[in-house]
Amino acid sequence: MKSLFKLDLRATLKRIFGNEKKVDAEAGRAKVAAKTLEKEKESAAPLILTIWTIERNRYAASRALCTDIEVYPTDAVSLCEDIKGYVIDTPSGESVVIEARTGSLVGHTLEVVRDGVREMSKTQLNAQLDTAKKEFNRMSKQELSNDEFWKAIKMGGSEIEVAQDFQE
Numbered sequence: 001m002k003s004l005f006k007l008d009l010r011a012t013l014k015r016i017f018g019n020e021k022k023v024d025a026e027a028g029r030a031k032v033a034a035k036t037l038e039k040e041k042e043s044a045a046p047l048i049l050t051i052w053t054i055e056r057n058r059y060a061a062s063r064a065l066c067t068d069i070e071v072y073p074t075d076a077v078s079l080c081e082d083i084k085g086y087v088i089d090t091p092s093g094e095s096v097v098i099e100a101r102t103g104s105l106v107g108h109t110l111e112v113v114r115d116g117v118r119e120m121s122k123t124q125l126n127a128q129l130d131t132a133k134k135e136f137n138r139m140s141k142q143e144l145s146n147d148e149f150w151k152a153i154k155m156g157g158s159e160i161e162v163a164q165d166f167q168e
Contacts, residue, residue, distance in 0.1 A: 046070040049086075051098050052136055053105045053153065064139035066103075067149035076100050079113055081122040090150050102133045105153075 052066035069088065076084040084100040087110050097107045106129075107113035117125050144152065 044072070044074065046072055049098070049100070049103050051088075051103045051105060051149075052141075054132070054136055054139065055152075064136050064141045065144055065149060065152055066136075066141055067144050067146050069146065071098075071100075077110065079106070079110075080117040080120060080125050083117075083122060083125055085110075085113070090153075091147065092150065096153075099129055102129045104129055104132055104136075 047070070048068050049071045050066050050068050052064060055063040055065060071086050071088075075086060077087060079085040079097070079099065085106065086098045086100060087095050088098055089095050095109060096105050097110055097113045098104065099106050107116065120128075
């Protein structure tokens with residue numbers, strides 16, 4: 001009789017405490033699912049990214065041009081290891097590649113950018129981007145509308161150049 005009582009008590013306790021653990025586990029899974037859904041909603045929302053380039057003549061850097069654009073984190077592509085970028089279509093129908101962290105215009109096509117950074121490590125590429133961003137930050141910036149910015153950029157070939165005839 002004693003052993004039957006122990007079995008019933010164990011079964012009862014297991015049902016009681018087992019169900020509590022099950023409820024806790026389900027609540028935990030619901031919290032994780034809610035956080036995941038929240039992160040997905042955040043990544044679906046557009047971000048404002050300041051994109052920029054530095055105009056250079058044969059002697060030195062002369063102007064820092066920038067504008068703000070909307071990007072979606074889900075549209076980011078890999079440039080090198082875990083360095084991301086965006087391929088943006090310009091109003092003229094051409095495309096440019098923008099590095100996601102700094103906003104730097106880094107090339108004309110994704111293939112050209114990937115070819116250029118293929119032999120670079122993540123550390124080397126980040127150092128190069130950070131140096132360029134510091135130079136940009138030291139300069140007097142010309143914040144342009146999107147239309148003005150794209151008109152100022154002369155597209156073509158494998159590099160982005162700033163059109164010399166753009167006037168403020």
